[in-house]
Amino acid sequence: MSTTTKAAKKSASKFGRLLGLGAERLMKEPQLVAVADGLVVTDTGAEAWFTLSSANTDLMPEDRQDSEQDAAALALAKVLPGYDCHLRIIWARLDGEIYREEARQIFSAGDVERVAAMWAQRLDGLDLPQRHILLGIRIAERDSAANATVKNGVAGALGVGKTGLDDTELAHLDGLARRMERRLEATPWRARIAPAELLAWAISRESFRPQPAPPRLPTISGAALVRLTQSKAIPHADHVRMMDARGETAAWVSVLAMPAFPEQLITPGEQEWLRCLSEISYVHPTTGDDQLVCPEASVRFNVWRKGAAIKSVDKQRQSAKEQRRSAAEGSAGETFAETEETEAVMEELRRQMSRDGMTLLEDHPRIIVSSTESLDDLRARCDAVVAHYAGLSIDVVVASEEQRELWLEAQIGDMLRVLDLGHIRTTDALAASMFWGGSEAGDDDGPIAGLLTGTTPGVCRIDITAGSARGDATTTAFVGRSGRGKTTSMMLATLIAGLKGAFSLMLGFKGDEAGLVKAGEYLGLPSHHVTCGVETPAVADVFRLLPKGDAALQVVSQLMIILPSRMQDAGVETHLLRAANAVAQHDDAATYQVIELLQASSDPLAVEAGDALAELSQTQLGAPLLGRPRPGASPLRPEPGLWLVQVPGLTMPQAGTKPSEMTMTERASLALMRGLIAYALNTSARPDLRNLPKVVAIPEVHVLTGTDDGRRFVDYIARTGRALDTSLAIDTQDPKSLLGMDGVLEAITTVLAFEQSTRSQQDAMAELLRLPISASTRALIHGVGKDTHGEIRHGHCIIRDRRDRVATMQWDAPSYELLRALSTNPKDQAADHEDAVADAMPVGFEKEPDSAASVHNPAAEESEAA
Numbered sequence: 001m002s003t004t005t006k007a008a009k010k011s012a013s014k015f016g017r018l019l020g021l022g023a024e025r026l027m028k029e030p031q032l033v034a035v036a037d038g039l040v041v042t043d044t045g046a047e048a049w050f051t052l053s054s055a056n057t058d059l060m061p062e063d064r065q066d067s068e069q070d071a072a073a074l075a076l077a078k079v080l081p082g083y084d085c086h087l088r089i090i091w092a093r094l095d096g097e098i099y100r101e102e103a104r105q106i107f108s109a110g111d112v113e114r115v116a117a118m119w120a121q122r123l124d125g126l127d128l129p130q131r132h133i134l135l136g137i138r139i140a141e142r143d144s145a146a147n148a149t150v151k152n153g154v155a156g157a158l159g160v161g162k163t164g165l166d167d168t169e170l171a172h173l174d175g176l177a178r179r180m181e182r183r184l185e186a187t188p189w190r191a192r193i194a195p196a197e198l199l200a201w202a203i204s205r206e207s208f209r210p211q212p213a214p215p216r217l218p219t220i221s222g223a224a225l226v227r228l229t230q231s232k233a234i235p236h237a238d239h240v241r242m243m244d245a246r247g248e249t250a251a252w253v254s255v256l257a258m259p260a261f262p263e264q265l266i267t268p269g270e271q272e273w274l275r276c277l278s279e280i281s282y283v284h285p286t287t288g289d290d291q292l293v294c295p296e297a298s299v300r301f302n303v304w305r306k307g308a309a310i311k312s313v314d315k316q317r318q319s320a321k322e323q324r325r326s327a328a329e330g331s332a333g334e335t336f337a338e339t340e341e342t343e344a345v346m347e348e349l350r351r352q353m354s355r356d357g358m359t360l361l362e363d364h365p366r367i368i369v370s371s372t373e374s375l376d377d378l379r380a381r382c383d384a385v386v387a388h389y390a391g392l393s394i395d396v397v398v399a400s401e402e403q404r405e406l407w408l409e410a411q412i413g414d415m416l417r418v419l420d421l422g423h424i425r426t427t428d429a430l431a432a433s434m435f436w437g438g439s440e441a442g443d444d445d446g447p448i449a450g451l452l453t454g455t456t457p458g459v460c461r462i463d464i465t466a467g468s469a470r471g472d473a474t475t476t477a478f479v480g481r482s483g484r485g486k487t488t489s490m491m492l493a494t495l496i497a498g499l500k501g502a503f504s505l506m507l508g509f510k511g512d513e514a515g516l517v518k519a520g521e522y523l524g525l526p527s528h529h530v531t532c533g534v535e536t537p538a539v540a541d542v543f544r545l546l547p548k549g550d551a552a553l554q555v556v557s558q559l560m561i562i563l564p565s566r567m568q569d570a571g572v573e574t575h576l577l578r579a580a581n582a583v584a585q586h587d588d589a590a591t592y593q594v595i596e597l598l599q600a601s602s603d604p605l606a607v608e609a610g611d612a613l614a615e616l617s618q619t620q621l622g623a624p625l626l627g628r629p630r631p632g633a634s635p636l637r638p639e640p641g642l643w644l645v646q647v648p649g650l651t652m653p654q655a656g657t658k659p660s661e662m663t664m665t666e667r668a669s670l671a672l673m674r675g676l677i678a679y680a681l682n683t684s685a686r687p688d689l690r691n692l693p694k695v696v697a698i699p700e701v702h703v704l705t706g707t708d709d710g711r712r713f714v715d716y717i718a719r720t721g722r723a724l725d726t727s728l729a730i731d732t733q734d735p736k737s738l739l740g741m742d743g744v745l746e747a748i749t750t751v752l753a754f755e756q757s758t759r760s761q762q763d764a765m766a767e768l769l770r771l772p773i774s775a776s777t778r779a780l781i782h783g784v785g786k787d788t789h790g791e792i793r794h795g796h797c798i799i800r801d802r803r804d805r806v807a808t809m810q811w812d813a814p815s816y817e818l819l820r821a822l823s824t825n826p827k828d829q830a831a832d833h834e835d836a837v838a839d840a841m842p843v844g845f846e847k848e849p850d851s852a853a854s855v856h857n858p859a860a861e862e863s864e865a866a
């Protein structure tokens with residue numbers, strides 16, 4: 001505190017003593033001079049402001065929470081001693097229009113405007129709060145409040161007022177803020193300089209008036225700053241009434257004080273008194289609905305330097321010691337237990353401060369509750385806050401007759417005004433509030449995939465194509481039991497990748513993924529549905545999928561798998577290679593031509609092989625590889641958009657099965673799978689597609705990993721994905737099968753864990769999530785797929801993101817139509833098919849009633865979509 005400020009307080013206190021008030025209550029509010037990145041400058045001082053990152057503590061193991069809290073207490077003691085600090089926790093509503101603008105930058109394919117509008121409408125309907133944690137640190141004094149008031153008055157009278165900030169002073173203050181940022185970066189809060197736009201919004205929102213967007217300038221000052229800060233507030237005994245520009249009430253605000261805390265706080269747990277702000281709910285006085293209060297917090301604090309703190313502790317210890325001696329010398333010879341306890345506590349506290357780096361701080365916590373509906377609604381919210389903290393043994397009261405001072409005190413750039421509602425305690429006490437704790441997971445930016453469902457509400461952003469761009473691994477795993485929405489969630493993620501302009505290939509072995517193409521068409525994406533069967537001969541012909549130089553050997557490899565082992569032992573490979581090389585010279589090379597050359601051969605073995613392959617080409621599994629192409633049938637092409645390749649009836653051999661022991665169906669399935677793998681690998685490695693993001697999505701990946709070829713393919717894509725800009729998305733019901741694949745495990749950046757029921761699979765899931773294997777973790781994994789009534793909660797899962805943050809989330813789609821299109825429920829798909837058939841019927845044609853839709857067989861009310 002500067003000498004001039006002390007003098008101003010001394011003069012103000014003369015009048016304050018007459019009223020029984022402190023000097024700070026009577027000080028005039030500071031006038032804002034400028035707002036810049038990380039800086040708020042007033043006529044009396046300058047503050048550096050930072051945004052603090054949230055830590056995901058909801059599902060964090062207890063030992064890690066303890067270490068996180070200890071690190072925060074140490075950061076307070078080491079980084080902030082001697083500074084006047086101001087912690088603000090504020091809430092913003094997710095604005096659909098803001099995400100509409102984001103979506104236009106994120107998405108580049110399909111009907112971007114339609115997608116952006118759908119999400120904007122969805123977010124506006126959800127009305128989700130979003131938490132911002134700001135820390136202000138006073139870094140410079142500019143003038144006293146008294147001197148500033150006089151100067152401003154004289155300058156205004158003469159018309160020579162200066163509302164800007166000198167460039168030299170701004171550069172000096174910016175340097176101080178940047179140095180403080182470097183010190184705060186290594187703390188658990190990972191502090192960053194707060195953007196000027198964020199600070200301007202945080203200041204202007206206090207008026208509850210619609211404000212213009214802050215100008216995108218290095219420094220906001222002058223008339224632009226005045227427009228952002230103009231407001232009118234009328235204080236009452238228990239609230240402040242905010243007025244709009246027309247003189248009507250815009251909001252009601254109450255500031256609550258926290259006069260008493262328990263001697264000990266139990267953490268981690270419910271007594272994390274700032275982390276729990278997002279958990280407080282109330283019953284709306286009019287509608288009776290249970291709604292979130294979302295109170296805000298303003299905590300001004302000053303961390304004492306260790307020398308001063310130890311001196312104060314010694315003083316208290318010495319005072320207690322003298323009282324004990326004095327009592328012992330008296331006639332009774334007894335001392336009060338409280339005196340002895342105080343002396344012991346002070347001795348222990350001094351040892352901790354000397355040994356553990358702990359120190360003392362003085363903090364002044366305030367809770368701010370507001371309502372834009374009515375005064376009754378405000379009071380209902382305040383009652384809920386008071387009751388919630390009473391359940392934690394923390395006293396919270398609505399400050400009476402001091403609302404003006406406390407409201408001013410909470411404003412950015414103001415000062416501590418009510419000194420007698422503070423606490424002196426250790427840095428552990430503020431760290432125990434876990435003000436940065438809650439739920440946080442997903443990417444920092446990019447497309448919204450769902451909603452966080454932990455203690456801190458918000459959206460979860462997931463971009464499965466972002467790994468390569470940031471130089472990270474590129475595999476995303478969707479793991480969990482059947483019917484919990486994991487395949488639908490993966491289709492949503494694949495759809496989002498397609499909207500970003502990626503080549504998105506899904507290899508469907510289940511047969512219920514057709515909704516991906518319907519959803520793509522619904523959003524205007526180029527969407528291709530390729531079903532491998534008799535109706536689509538040669539659709540997966542390797543000669544048509546790969547460059548000719550690579551295709552011949554791949555064709556021979558496939559045909560060797562298909563033919564029985566006795567032909568292989570007889571030397572049929574030479575005949576196959578000769579025919580394949582000859583066909584490879586043709587411009588329209590195709591595998592059926594190899595079969596025709598074999599049948600035309602003079603060698604009986606070649607003829608027998610050709611006849612066997614010709615017969616197989618007429619089957620469901622053989623036609624896609626060996627059949628004669630039909631005119632107009634489009635094979636797979638390496639073009640951006642959605643590509644769904646479905647292989648119904650695929651029956652894969654178990655890993656380690658000898659070729660001689662495989663059935664014909666298993667051999668044909670293995671050959672078809674190898675052809676699709678070759679196509680996926682070639683597409684991902686093509687030099688002309690190197691700059692195009694690519695996604696290979698595989699539902700039920702355990703179908704592949706049950707074979708040696710499949711394991712090698714998944715391992716290769718996972719290991720080389722970053723270099724080839726190819727992201728791998730896998731979906732499996734068997735997390736144990738992934739634990740034996742080191743290449744895949746090393747490449748997984750994000751895990752989406754759905755419900756699992758058996759203990760062994762739950763333990764495997766815990767390992768994938770990097771959570772401790774314990775009864776509580778098993779209960780978490782078992783219950784994540786159910787709501788409070790025990791009903792299935794489709795699309796609800798646990799996410800482990802690339803930073804190893806673990807939280808619960810709900811996958812979400814911006815419209816019901818899109819969600820219905822993605823449904824994997826057979827009843828939903830059948831109903832949609834019937835609707836499509838009905839729409840295609842001529843006008844006036846009436847279909848006979850179907851017993852499946854009768855009263856005795858009602859349609860499904862709920863799909864298995866996420």
